[in-house]
Amino acid sequence: MNSVEIKGLTVAYHRKPVLIDVAFSVPKGKLIGIVGPNGAGKSTLIKAVLGLIPRSSGDVKIFDKSYSPKSKTVGYVPQRGSVDWDFPTNALDVVLMGRYGHLGWFKRPSKKDVAFAMECLDKVGMTQYASRQISQLSGGQQQRVFLARALAQEAEVYFMDEPFVGVDAATEKAIISLLNELKEQGKTVLVVHHDLQTVTEYFDWTLLLNRKTIAYGPTADVFNVDNLQLTYGGKLSFLEKDKMLIQP
Known part of the structure; x- marks a missing residue:
């Protein structure tokens, strides 16, 4: 069984096609790079798959079931630029948001949930920043917190939108190490990526x-x-x- 199956995915803005009849399937336990020029529809693809924007047509299945935004099977790391980093919350609370799918919106996190969230922060080297406001973190630290939130979801499939953008070399190394750890656990990870020099090093399969x-x-x-x-x-x-060099 494939972990992700996409057929005939088309997205249009104001009747102008942005994605046209995209189709591919992802074997379980693979690290997939989504690569293309600016404006190619990479982020649009992820958002359409996750139901964050409407699809003109197409079918998305996760483990042979039609995808629902309520699914606990899928985790998502958005682009840093799409997040309101001034929102008044700390790193631990952000990670605990990843537990809501397991808790339900009206249940408070238990001590076990808090302990697990701290474990996720530890995996990305952010334990000491648990009580730090997210607006006070560097770009690389913010990205690590969002990765910890994704880990807290305990998903089987992860979609990550340019997780390496704007991070330092140490954070990039930590991120790819974490992605490989997820893969070794049998998870499937799809990553929008822009650096052509590292594609062959990082990804098993490439779109x-x-x-x-x-x-x-x-x-x-x-x-x-x-x-x-x-x-x-x-x-x-x-x-x-x-x-390779991409010219402007």
Whole structure:
């Protein structure tokens, strides 16, 4: 059974197609990179899959069941730029939000939930910042807190929208280590990613996207010059062998 199955996914804004007939399936326990130029619809794809924006057409199944936003099976890490970091809450409370799917909205977290949330913070190296207001954290620290919230959901499938953007090298290393740990536990992780230099290092499978599926499959098979040129067009240049540069 595939963990994620997407068929004929089309999204349009003001009748202008943003995604066109996107289809792919994700085997369980894989780390998937979603790669493409700005405006290719990468973030739109995740939001449409999760029901955060309407789909014009298409079907989404998680473990062979139609996806519901109430599902406890799916975790989500949004782009940092889409979050109101001035909201008056601390890091621990943010992580506890990941438990609401298990608790229900009207139940208070138990001591066990708090202890588990602290374990999640510990996994991302943020235990000492548990009581710190999120607005007082650095960009990398904020991203770690949101990863801890996703861990607290105890999901089977994770969607992450550019988790490496705006973080330092140490945080990037910590994030990829965590993603590999999730994969080793049999979890499936789909990541919107922009750095072409690390795709072959980070991801088992890759989706090359530019409004429609350009190529999809094991990274070693699809991440090549021909497919990248189809995806990025004239915006992609090669400085030397295996070194790629996206031109503005």
